Amino acid sequence: MDAPVLNVEGLKTHFFTRAGVVKSVDGVSLQLAPGEILGLVGESGSGKSVTGFSILGLIDPPGRIVEGTVRLEGRDLTTLDDKAMSRVRGKDLAMIFQDPMMTLNPVLKISTQLIETVLAHAPVSKAEARQRAIAALAMVGIPSPEERIDAYPHQFSGGMRQRVAIATALLHRPKVIIADEPTTALDVTIQSQILAKMQELCREIGTAMIWITHDLSVVAGLADRVAVMYAGRIVETGPVGAVLDFPHHPYTQGLIGSVPSHAEPGARLAQIPGATPSLSALPDGCAFAPRCAKAIGLCRREAPQIEPLGMASVACHVAQGTGGLE
């Protein structure tokens, strides 16, 4: 593997609320090689989005990164001040959100917003910035970009808006893109168009990407590697084939069993009993233990560390065999 372009080590992001400390991200480590696509998968409240926001330094109070480093090409982003961070954000590191209306300002023309983004990081004339913006729109497949660039966001459909958001993210050919469920709100045929485009663009530009999603099926077709999150931690990570075909962690196994299109039609789906735990009152030991059919005594006492197992890495006492003596 090449030197990772992004290296996150022991990241902990906690939210200090009146009701207690919410440990949204509690010790996440991940590496991203240049041009690689990592699927970050988890259910609501697993901390996958907060991980993405933490990498970009977008955590607001009462949240705070309490521990860990985020290194982009060796430089630790968590130590940068706001000014230095805003020079990185949007240039070397960009984000695409689930709802493009969150990215786009509804009262400004697309052209205003794109040109502003170009000028924020590149010393070019306004006319050239406009040309670059038009080129970016053309790149993401917006028809007749010269005219469409002067439209307002509401004049675009959902899929087209998401394309504009992607064009904005790609303007400076970032090293890393963090995409937070960018196709979840879109229809199947439009989702497929966006996925195809992202795949093509990442290959062309050599951008590495973290694709945050709850949908294992999207990751299966798109990503090189996958990391499965549960209650603020990565429980299993590895190449897509290894993790999806031979999952070791009971939670990953449960997730895959729950996907209807994977099961025999009409058969009962393998369901995971219970619900995700509250992040402010996590159990001792493995957070998944109360829902896990294979849990042993050790699981309730001691949190498992993530360790290599076969081609993947897994945080599970049972899969690692450390509970063999019980």
Place this chain on the structure above:
Amino acid sequence: MSAPLVALDQVSRRFDQPLDLAAKIANMFGAHYKALSLRAVDQVSLSVNPGEIVGLVGESGCGKSTVGRMVAGILPPSDGVVSWNGQDAAAMPESDRRTAKLGVQMIFQDPMASLNPRKRAGDIIAVAPVYHGLVPKAKSADLVAEALKRVGLDPSYARRYPHQFSGGQRARIGIARALAVQPKLLVCDESVAALDVSVQAQVLNLFMDLADDLGLAYLFISHDLGVVRHIAQRVVIMYLGRIVETAPTRVLFTAPAHPYTQALLENVPRLDARKRSFTTVSGEIPSPLNPPTGCHFHPRCPKAGPRCAREVPKLDPANHGGLVACHLNDGGVS
């Protein structure tokens, strides 16, 4: 065979936005404002038999929710006949219609939006059966307890308010409320779309158990082909207000006849597909306010010919045993 629980015969639904006063006055001075008319559903025929699970699939704006609402009697059709148990709903006396309507219950997508946040779960479930006289008010607690148990919740939860439940539990309360009036058919409009996949699996399992135990029929409306393939016996595909294909589930998923269905199936992300190039249907979903002529799908269809732009294809029997509306099935596209 007994009469279908619900049958739609050539049902259409328009939504009109008449000109407002300002536009009318402007027109007097030579402006050209036109009243907007949106054909959400265009001559749809569909039936659900007792105990049958029918999946209704389509993308945004295809009219699938409008069909669901007409089936449940929430929305009257603009044209065509909706019949329950073989009787024309519009021709029934009001009292009969109320009873017949109880047999079809709806379960919505967002349980938080469909449960009154100021009412306790027990009251939410009891209100309909008490109102319709299915159970005296004094005995409603037993009915609530039974309904909660039926959907896998503890009867003591009846005292709680909706915000005290998780998303999956709220979905179950929505189901318990529907079951409380002993329906024969549940119309599920994207009922599992907002749930996490592990919770979605729990709710889908519950739906299948209810079908087995109570002999319930379902009209299962979803954009998620995986969910529909899993639960439905027969699938109906809609595009821009019209049915384009219907067939038994297994057939439809192995040998789809309509180019739109084929494209949908190719576009669905699959767990067993590895690092692949995504194939795409070109183009956007057209606006239902201004649909394309002829076959609505022809501007995006790779197999379209000149005839597709001219002539609306009829829903005809196809080789796979279902129905398909495509000129490829009735003499060619040229």
